[in-house]
Amino acid sequence: MTTSLPPLIPRPRSPERGTRTPWRSLRHGAMRWWSAANLVSNVGTWMQLTVQNLLVLHITGSAATTGLSLSVQAAPGLLMGLLGGAAVDAWPRKLTAAVSQAVLGLVAFVTAALVAFDLLNVVSLMVLAAVTGLVATVDAPACALLGNDLVPPDDVPSAIALGSVVSSAGRLIGVACAGVAVGTLGTASAYAVNGLSFLCVAAVIPFLRPHPGAATATGPPTARRDRFSGAGARDGLGFFVKRPRLVALTVITAVSAVFGRNYGLTLAVLVTGPLAGSSEDFGTVATVLAVGGIAGAVLAGRMQRPSVRMVGALAAAGALLQALAGLSPGLIPLLVLVAPMAVAESVSDTAGTTVLQTDPPPGMRGRVLGVWRTAETAWGLAGPPLLGLLMEWAGPRGALVTGGLIIAAVIVAGALVHARRTASRRVPATVAPVGPAAAERAAAPVPHEDLSPIG
Missing domain, CATH: 1.20.1250.20 (MFS general substrate transporter like domains)
Structure with a gap:
């Protein structure tokens, strides 16, 4: 007999006191699971980051090459960010987030194996950095928007703030754990733990259910696929600059x-x-x-x-x-x-x-x-x-x-x-009315126009 996590379907809640508390997003079961998984993921990430720069410097023997590896990892975000965002709009969000987390976990495991067997060199380092940066162009927006889908709109600030607290807590725990893990099991262990943490998130995602009140992307599959194209990416840029x-x-x-x-x-x-x-x-x-x-x-x-x-x-x-x-x-x-x-x-x-x-x-x-x-x-x-x-x-x-x-x-x-x-x-045009008809038109109600300021 096999057991599995029950579907994390949020229950409708009526308005109640404390709806402005910082932790109100945790009222939703899916967000509790998501936050716990992200805490594990952040611990693994900071374990890896704690040792990564020193490891890269040791392998390359050059601060310039170390900096280059960071640039290689950042380059996809600069060059492919638009297409990564278009992919998130075009593909099912949960599937996108789960696959991207699994791929990042695989990259971490490959790095751990190369480090353990002393096979990591500059070429493999650059390739792994580029793959990580490329996957991150899809993973980052997919996971961010997936977390927002788990709560109603009024609780999104709480969910984002909770994510910041989880990230800070994961950093403190990860840095502390990195020293213990590296001291006892070696540098490769930090990468292996990070790989496991990515798989932890990927395993939780299938059980998450969006909140009924969340605003999620809809549309037929053909329309969603059209978003993942050069035209779709340009539409996103055009919307952005006109907002x-x-x-x-x-x-x-x-x-x-x-x-x-x-x-x-x-x-x-x-x-x-x-x-x-x-x-x-x-x-x-x-x-x-x-x-x-x-x-x-x-x-x-x-x-x-x-x-x-x-x-x-x-x-x-x-x-x-x-x-x-x-x-x-x-x-x-x-x-x-x-x-x-x-x-x-x-x-x-x-x-x-x-x-x-x-x-x-x-x-x-x-x-x-x-x-x-x-x-x-x-x-x-x-x-x-x-x-x-x-x-x-x-x-x-x-x-x-x-x-x-x-x-x-x-x-x-x-x-x-x-x-x-x-x-x-907001300054109305000053035109002197002439005659009763003009006066009547001037007194007529003006259709509403949204003149609310930005924000």
Whole structure:
């Protein structure tokens, strides 16, 4: 007699108290299974990441080649992101997510075998990196949207915030487990555990059932297949660039990523340089940043309908705190500033992710995420060199202050432009009515036009 998991069909729930609690997405059984599987997956991922760069550096003997391997893995996101998103819109989401997770697990197992038998070389390393990056162009949007399908729309911010908390917890556990596993079983064990974690997610996916109130992509198979084409990918790009709130979200996120957020570099140099601290002192700063990020994710879980305006306001607040952090006279003032900075940026990130994943119509969301992945890869590759140049020119304090002010200035300028455009749309044309008929027409009700501001 065989046993299996029961279908995870969510039960309808009536409105009740506590619907704004950060953990409300866990009321749904499918989300509980999904979160547990993702915790396991994140533990495995961070076990692998903990040893990966050192292993690659050991094999190649070159920091430049190590960097090249990272670029090879990122390149598919830049070049194939649009097609990956189109595939998510065209193919059944659960099947897509399950297959992509299984393939990533296979890649991890192959890497583990090559490491165990000392067969991993530069060529195989580059091939595996390229395959991983290619599969990720489909896996990332498929898994993100699958998680959103498990809860009603009002609970999507809670689901995204929960995912952030799960990711942070998985990172802490994975880094700790990596040291134990590598010390006892060798480097290959980290890759093997990661492979098992991918299979864990793939095994849970077939039992998940979308929430009845979730907005999911529909349409006949032929229409879905049409989305996976060059024309379908271009449709996604066209929708994206014509959607002002998505363009505004892209600008906010891009400028924040390029001129801020790289605290592993800027704050590390600030603490160990001008503040004359030690590596242990930077570890304390990093811990405060991590705790603030988790607290921000929990706080963000209370949101129901975040807006681009909220994303911009919180990003600007975090940027101004970053500028103040650059002026810190000592470690204690720095810690006082980075805690709320991390909270503001975490809430902003969760709000932005919610807007990105829920604003497009269901049949377009995969392609929108594909466009986003392409743009995100571009600024992810361009950001570190630009920040490095800024630090060489202005030093760590100047980089933090200048970067924070640039972010805030861009957001404020965008808000002013948007406010001016909105005001101009609301000013009625002044035409003097002539005669009773004109007066009657002027008094007639005007059809409603949606003039609501972005967000």
